[in-house]
Amino acid sequence: MYSFNYRRVSSVDEAVAALGKAEDGKLMAGGMTLLPTMKQRLAQPSDLIDLSGVGALAGIKREGNRIVIGAMTRHADVADSAEVRSAIPALAHLAGRIGDPQVRNRGTIGGSIANADPAADYPAAVVGLGATVHTNQREIAGDDFFTGMFDTALEDGEIITAVSFPVPEKAAYVKFPNPASRYAVVGVMVARTGGGVRVAVTGAGPSVFRVPAMEAALAKSFSAAALDGITVAADDLNTDIHASAEYRAHLVGVMAARAVAAAG
Amino acid sequence: MSVRVTMTLNGKEVSAEVEDRTLLVSMLREKLGMTGTHVGCDTSQCGACVVHVDGRSVKSCTVLAAQCDGASVTTIEGLAKGNTLHPMQEAFRDNHGLQCGFCTPGMVMSALDLVARNPDPSEHEIREWLEGNLCRCTGYHNIVKSIKAGAQAMRGGK
Ligand SMILES: Cc1cc2nc3c(=O)[nH]c(=O)nc-3n(C[C@H](O)[C@H](O)[C@H](O)COP(=O)(O)OP(=O)(O)OC[C@H]3O[C@@H](n4cnc5c(N)ncnc54)[C@H](O)[C@@H]3O)c2cc1C
Numbered sequence A: 001m002y003s004f005n006y007r008r009v010s011s012v013d014e015a016v017a018a019l020g021k022a023e024d025g026k027l028m029a030g031g032m033t034l035l036p037t038m039k040q041r042l043a044q045p046s047d048l049i050d051l052s053g054v055g056a057l058a059g060i061k062r063e064g065n066r067i068v069i070g071a072m073t074r075h076a077d078v079a080d081s082a083e084v085r086s087a088i089p090a091l092a093h094l095a096g097r098i099g100d101p102q103v104r105n106r107g108t109i110g111g112s113i114a115n116a117d118p119a120a121d122y123p124a125a126v127v128g129l130g131a132t133v134h135t136n137q138r139e140i141a142g143d144d145f146f147t148g149m150f151d152t153a154l155e156d157g158e159i160i161t162a163v164s165f166p167v168p169e170k171a172a173y174v175k176f177p178n179p180a181s182r183y184a185v186v187g188v189m190v191a192r193t194g195g196g197v198r199v200a201v202t203g204a205g206p207s208v209f210r211v212p213a214m215e216a217a218l219a220k221s222f223s224a225a226a227l228d229g230i231t232v233a234a235d236d237l238n239t240d241i242h243a244s245a246e247y248r249a250h251l252v253g254v255m256a257a258r259a260v261a262a263a264g
Numbered sequence B: 001m002s003v004r005v006t007m008t009l010n011g012k013e014v015s016a017e018v019e020d021r022t023l024l025v026s027m028l029r030e031k032l033g034m035t036g037t038h039v040g041c042d043t044s045q046c047g048a049c050v051v052h053v054d055g056r057s058v059k060s061c062t063v064l065a066a067q068c069d070g071a072s073v074t075t076i077e078g079l080a081k082g083n084t085l086h087p088m089q090e091a092f093r094d095n096h097g098l099q100c101g102f103c104t105p106g107m108v109m110s111a112l113d114l115v116a117r118n119p120d121p122s123e124h125e126i127r128e129w130l131e132g133n134l135c136r137c138t139g140y141h142n143i144v145k146s147i148k149a150g151a152q153a154m155r156g157g158k
């Protein structure tokens, strides 16, 4: 790892000020992506600004018909939260299947979505449940947050403070995990909400995407059979050592049908 | 830059001057001489480096020492009471849960985090929990048996 200055801050304002002063500062949440990237010398920040001391950023609360999760909330705490398990079991299920226990003990929802790995799980929840991303500057609709591979709508120096999820009527997340890392080769979140049905796919393409044809079919009849014959084109999907684009396209259909069945 | 990191390590306060970029595992092994925690991969995959920070298992190759300033850290060295092994360590010995022993400190520390959350884990739950711990020797079977037996011993034999 290249050398850098480490600093732990205790408020969002302090983090903003520290970022402003640093030559090339980076926020650190759980460090589960950032530190491995720095060890590989793929990133070389001058300063690491550790958000773990910002108490206001961690925690889960229910506000009316929404579950609000602070950016620094660890995956393990989302998975274990009684509030999340009762209101949005699909979200607790998703968080409890990220990586391994030690990754879940450190990794955070804010770090995961800021990183926007194409194979990460949380993007499927943010888009599939129609969440809102709250930052120190504004609110961003989940649908507008992910803009490409490792790319988001966040501006330089913008800090995610929380993600709020409307409670769906029903939802389920099913993934085909990479057997080594547990990242999603393909993961699908299906949700029926007051505003319609959402189907969000992670792992398959450069960034999470919705499948309007599946959403329309499920709005008519919320059953796995309703998805029969609906396919996604392999053209824009990822090919890597784990799976070809064609295989991923196939998995989207299989995971979506399983998610509908699991949502019940 | 360098920082002074002070932590409670296995119940005792320790302090060392480290670089900002020093990993927790490097501080433990190189500054404090606690070599029970191993480095297998250094890429957050293998779990040989698992220790507890404030009661939760973490991969100490993927945590900065500076992040642990003020924290309470437990390593494999902190488990035995004098010459008496911790029941989980004893269970690994009794059940042949190790061969070369390289992965064992991480396995034991990971297992203790599981048992703290779930005092009576099923075989399936143990296998799922070990997702982040790799063993190149045992084929896992005896590790799973050891953890089941260790959990039982910790429940007082029930
Ligand atoms: C072995 C292993 C297996 C894994 N398996 C999975 C898996 O199966 N599924 C999955 O989804 N993920 C997986 N991950 C990734 C894991 O979930 C990470 O925790 C996550 O991607 C990053 O979260 P973090 O809190 O560690 O963020 P960090 O690594 O600290 O930060 C990541 C990025 O986000 C930025 N950032 C952090 N917080 C904020 C904020 N509040 N506002 C703005 N920017 C911010 C940082 O500057 C950095 O660029 C795995 C990781 C490892 C090491």
Ligand code: FES
Pocket (backbone or CB within 6 Å): B038, B039, B040, B041, B042, B043, B044, B045, B046, B047, B048, B049, B050, B059, B060, B061, B062
């Ligand atoms: S050495 Fe830390 S996970 Fe392998």
Ligand code: FES
Pocket (backbone or CB within 6 Å): B097, B098, B099, B100, B101, B102, B103, B104, B134, B135, B136, B137, B138
């Ligand atoms: S006993 Fe040798 S790696 Fe597990």
